[in-house]
Amino acid sequence: MASASQPPIVTVADFLADPVSAANFPQAILRFRNDRAARTVGLAGLDDDAWIAQFGRFRPLADNLPAPLALRYHGHQFRAYNPDLGDGRGFTFAQLRDDRGRWLDLGTKGSGTTPYSRFGDGRLTLKGGVREVLATEMLEALGVHTSKSFSLIETGEALQRNDEPSPTRSAVLVRLSHGHIRIGSFQRLAALGLTDELDRLVRYTLETLYGEPAGDAPALHLLGHVIDRTARLAASYMAAGFVHGVLNSDNINVTGESFDYGPWRFTPFWDPDFTAAYFDHHGLYAFGRQAQAIHWDVVQLAIALSKLTDIEGLATLLDGFPAAYEQAHARAMLSRLGVAPRGDEQDLPLVAAIEAGLSTRTVGIDRFFFDWSGGRRRAGPYDRTYAEHFAPLERLLADYAETRPADHPYWSDLDPCTMPIEEVEAIWSAIDRDDDWQPFHDKINAIRRMGEAHRWPS
Structure with a gap:
């Protein structure tokens, strides 16, 4: 178990993540710091130099993770299963309690290569960082349960990209999230036959992220929560006029928090066929299909959890997703x-x-x-x-x-x-x-x- 000076993720880190190191960037120019979010986790008092040391150089926070952790996961990407996934340009840097008593992660994007980088450089373009800050700020203002862009630091590297003019400027982003456990995290354990670890991850998620005892039927308990939270997420996207763009199962957080913004867009009009990603040729994740896409991802979670419990009970819960979404959609629109x-x-x-x-x-x-x-x-x-x-x-x-x-x-x-x-x-x-x-x-x-x-x- 985690000691008083350790964040709870250490209890599952042996099968969920790998220790990694941050890149050594040539520069660290602070471009955005979210003091509003920092106040909720007791970090608003850092001066800019200390902020850069923590979130540009990644000096470990006191009594926290001794080394960053790159999470391992699988996932369906545009309905094709991919076992070669994981945090390829990010890591979990720290876990902190917020002013509501919840455990939150400080995670990165663009912090360097990891064992899961494959052929990527582990970096983030400054434009990508700017876009993510704008997306999260707008979604938060519109009532969507979203990760918070915590810090954006320009890092002084010239990056080559195929989908934008290059060379382009680089950055490292830190986000504050209610966990980084994805549906794909469970899919990986199920695919590898790691049922003991799968059970441990279910219990960790319930006890740490939901703050509830696992109970007698933890897999069913967790799926019920995820159905409710993700139905609300899909509904809030619609009320906000937002299109995430890439609703793969590795991009769905089991706390129902929206995160990881790539080709996002706000649709100007109520157009069910509006897409955000230029590569979404068939409109799989179009504006009007987001609830269906998220439901499909939750089905994949249930399939993974069937390694732990009876499939009939999981299926009964899944049948309730459409009604949960309809109710959440009405509440989001009226709100x-x-x-x-x-x-x-x-x-x-x-x-x-x-x-x-x-x-x-x-x-x-x-x-x-x-x-x-x-x-x-x-x-x-x-x-x-x-x-x-x-x-x-x-x-x-x-x-x-x-x-x-x-x-x-x-x-x-x-x-x-x-x-x-x-x-x-x-x-x-x-x-x-x-x-x-x-x-x-x-x-x-x-x-x-x-x-x-x-x-x-x-």
């Missing part, structure tokens, strides 16, 4: 709208009316939720559109109570805060061309202001 739910069945007509109006693609998702915040339509340039396509919604909303006070100045703005791909590219262009970070920091401030206005429940 973003800022009205109190009346009950699962009663809320479905309202959600259907929202989607019917948005499906006409006459108004963007962000614009709609901004104009209808609190369930009362504001007058403006979309009056004719709303009268024509959203009349049923207006009638239904008469029975709903507002949950979001309208006194925040954000709701008096002319336009909502959005994240179109063109703005992401413009922010990066200012950095790449002129080393101008002001648009990046201005955008983060604008996003956080929007998040404050939404007043999400904790």
Whole structure:
């Protein structure tokens, strides 16, 4: 067992991960530090030099992991099973309790090669780091359970990439996550026949990440949690208008937390076929198919857990995913709208009316939720559109109570805060061309202001 001075991951590290070392970067230029997140784990008091030593040079945190750990896992990638996976450019650097008593990981992206790097260089482009910070900040502001971009440090290397102009600048990102245990972590143990270790990982996940005793049927207990959490994750993506892009089973965290942002996009309109990844030729992970994709991944978890328990009990739980998603979807849509739910069945007509109006693609998702915040339509340039396509919604909303006070100045703005791909590219262009970070920091401030206005429940 872990001692008082050891994080709990050491109890499973012998079969889950390999000790590794961070790369020795030629430079360490601090570009972003998330003091808001750092306060939750007691690290906001670090000055910039100490911050760089911890998250650019990876000096071990006191009473924590003596060496970083690169996790091992398998996974289905676009439905093809791949046993040659693992943390190829990242590692778990530390585990800390937050101000809610949860164990959280500090994990990296771009920190150097590991035994799982295969032919990669273990690095991260600065553009990729900038994009991940923007994604996580926006999703957090929109109420999605997401990892937090904790630190971004430019590392002074010139990287060659096939999918963007090269050479390009490099960075190392640190994210704060509610665990890094993936569905693929369980798939690996099941595929290798390591049933004792599989059972230990189930119990670790329940006891450490969910804070609950494993009980008499831990595999069933865990699957029930994952179904609930991932259904909520899929629903929150839809309410946010977000497309993750790569919902492979190695990218699904069993705590239901969204993480690992590559070709993400926000869809401008309610378009079920909108895709984020240029290589997703068949739209497997399109906007409207994300719940189906995540459900499929959870089925793979159940298959792995069948090494420990009866498949019939797992199958019964899996049958509940569609209903769990439908309920979570209604709650997510009403939460973003800022009205109190009346009950699962009663809320479905309202959600259907929202989607019917948005499906006409006459108004963007962000614009709609901004104009209808609190369930009362504001007058403006979309009056004719709303009268024509959203009349049923207006009638239904008469029975709903507002949950979001309208006194925040954000709701008096002319336009909502959005994240179109063109703005992401413009922010990066200012950095790449002129080393101008002001648009990046201005955008983060604008996003956080929007998040404050939404007043999400904790």
